[in-house]
Amino acid sequence: MLKLGIIGAGIMGERLLRAALEHAPDVAQVSGIWDAVPAALDRIGAALPSVNRAGSASEVINSADCVYVATPPSAHLEYAEQALAGGKAVFLEKPLAVDVAAADAFARRYAGERVAINFPFASSLAVQKLQAWMEQGVLGAPGSLSIEVGFRAWPRPWQQGAAAWLAGPGEGGFTREVVSHFLFLSRRMLGPLRLASSQVVYEGSGTERLVHARFEAGAVKGRLRGSVGETDKDDTNSWTLRGIGSIRLRDWSIAERERPGGEWVADPDAVPNEKARPLVLRRQLEQVARMTRGEPHHLARLYEAFEVQAVVERILRA
DSSP, X not given: OXXXXXXXXXXXXXXXXXXXXXXXXXXXXXXEEEOSSHHHHHHHHHHXXXXXXXXXXXXXXXXXXXXXXXXXXXXXXXXXXHHHHTTOEXXXXXXXXXXXXXXXXXXXXXXXXXXXXXXXXXXXXXXXXXXXXXXXXXXXXXXEEEEEEEESSSSOGGGGGGHHHHTSTTTOSHIIIIIHHHHHHHHHHHOOEEEEEEEEEEOTTSSEEEEEEEEEEXXXXXXXXXXXXXXXXXXXXXXXXXXXXXXXXXXXXXEEEEOTTSOEEEOTTOOOHHHHHHHHHHHHHHHHHHHHTTOOOOSXXXXXXXXXXXXXXXXXXX
């Protein structure tokens, strides 16, 4: 049984906490949770009174085999280093950081340690289906890739409690929070990332409103477009890979193939993200347990997370 400590009781911390309690109680026991904001811990206490609310980050670290760091990005590396100094494994929320030089130094220093980053596409059933189609030759040789993301508003409605940092250019924005997932998927499926060009339009002094970028993932040329205010959906996205045939991931969890006439057909086993997420998080926790024991795992590695972060920050500096 994995003893999991959680630093950060916001959206992502609570999400993994609930996944451990409700969907993976045979995999992980939450040894404690702590947040620098007392109101966040009070919310957890009211909703989940049986969960141990620790008095400090150090108490969480001491109680755990592995520490999940789910704070805002600026504090990720600080708590990760504290946990590693205590001999604990670390499961780190993305982005690795927003300071590229600090993230580079961290990734180099701890490359051989028990550290992984929470990119759930590493455990996605829909991504597994895309990989199977590629292995079956549906695509032939991949020729082009496109990533499209759109939001009615940023931050999204369910993120309003974290708007203080998600709406600011220092740590927030949809490129860091959402596009990074699809860049990780590109890196994992196709190979190393290289940014060719990017253009960004900002919302006054806030986060980005419109992003265009061209990049390469391995030998495949890709393009990215992200926007706020051009859709009536809170969150819509697609990752489309074309060759002789075409496949795509839509709205986080729907794997689809394109028929010769241009019609997209979903995998019959596909389910909406709300139903897929618990399954994916259980699979992530199973891999966290393997990583903590020093066993092979398929979680995102430091070099992958740093490569994604470096491209994201270059896009945002355009």
